[in-house]
Amino acid sequence: MRNKIVVFIIVLIICFSVVLHASTKIEFIDPKGDDKGPGVYTYPTNPIYVAGSFDLTSATIEDKGDEILFTVKFGAPVSFNWGDFWDVHQIQIYLDMGEGGHTETIPGTQLMVAPENAWEKVIFIDPHTVPKINGEIDLKAANLKEDIVLPSKIKPIGKSLKSTVKKADLGIEGEVDISTWGYGILMLSATGFPGNWCVLMRRVNEYEGDHRFGGGADGAGDPNVVDLFVDDADGSEDEKQIQYDMLSDYESGMDPEDTSEDKLATIKLVYPKK
Numbered sequence: 001m002r003n004k005i006v007v008f009i010i011v012l013i014i015c016f017s018v019v020l021h022a023s024t025k026i027e028f029i030d031p032k033g034d035d036k037g038p039g040v041y042t043y044p045t046n047p048i049y050v051a052g053s054f055d056l057t058s059a060t061i062e063d064k065g066d067e068i069l070f071t072v073k074f075g076a077p078v079s080f081n082w083g084d085f086w087d088v089h090q091i092q093i094y095l096d097m098g099e100g101g102h103t104e105t106i107p108g109t110q111l112m113v114a115p116e117n118a119w120e121k122v123i124f125i126d127p128h129t130v131p132k133i134n135g136e137i138d139l140k141a142a143n144l145k146e147d148i149v150l151p152s153k154i155k156p157i158g159k160s161l162k163s164t165v166k167k168a169d170l171g172i173e174g175e176v177d178i179s180t181w182g183y184g185i186l187m188l189s190a191t192g193f194p195g196n197w198c199v200l201m202r203r204v205n206e207y208e209g210d211h212r213f214g215g216g217a218d219g220a221g222d223p224n225v226v227d228l229f230v231d232d233a234d235g236s237e238d239e240k241q242i243q244y245d246m247l248s249d250y251e252s253g254m255d256p257e258d259t260s261e262d263k264l265a266t267i268k269l270v271y272p273k274k
């Protein structure tokens with residue numbers, strides 16, 4: 001009888017810890033209508049860039065045991081006209097998982113991360129094939145290659161992209177508390193014909209074009225990021241201005257191949273626990 005009670009208690013503890021473990025879920029919210037980078041970016045004019053496509057609305061990060069599920073939502077449904085897997089979105093999720101890390105971002109993003117938020121891994125969510133993505137990383141971001149992580153599975157559905165990432169691919173062994181990490185979730189646009197130094201992201205120019213965002217610079221100093229989560233990521237209206245201020249603090253020359261006059265903007269990541 002006593003043994004049965006002990007077994008019962010052990011089973012209870014296991015069930016309870018599984019429930020606790022599976023319940024680690026983080027939610028971020030972003031205000032609507034701030035899909036204009038530093039406040040002045042405009043969409044490309046081609047109708048494939050549907051209004052709201054790049055407007056982040058929310059994100060959840062769920063600990064699923066051996067995997068982490070990242071769900072990023074935005075203001076218009078994903079479309080499937082020309083991309084290998086979907087059309088226009090590229091999402092990068094920078095993770096500050098501990099001391100130290102990188103402050104530069106994937107080439108072509110044209111941002112820095114604040115040193116106190118330096119990142120260990122970035123999840124790269126892009127509609128091109130894995131060989132194409134890896135080829136671009138080898139060519140343009142070899143120094144970051146081991147810290148750029150591709151999801152094991154991506155599901156484009158409705159107004160969202162759901163990406164499954166193996167913990168092993170993040171270098172994690174054993175227990176981890178994902179609510180202690182910092183998150184930099186950026187919305188860009190993907191292109192199969194990027195600039196020489198850009199890893200598959202679409203560039204922002206001074207004036208918008210068929211497939212170019214407008215409101216930035218023709219040089220390389222302006223961030224090619226249309227929206228991101230900032231501050232507490234609770235979706236309050238003041239987060240729009242915080243984003244605009246962060247992303248507008250750049251200087252750019254006129255020549256995209258000459259970066260000597262450029263000063264990149266610096267972003268801060270979002271932390272669930274403060």
Ligand SMILES: [Ca+2]
Nearest residue numbers: 030031055056
């Ligand atoms: Ca938004």
Ligand SMILES: [Ca+2]
Nearest residue numbers: 098100101118
């Ligand atoms: Ca770090």
Ligand SMILES: [Ca+2]
Nearest residue numbers: 030034228229
């Ligand atoms: Ca935002």
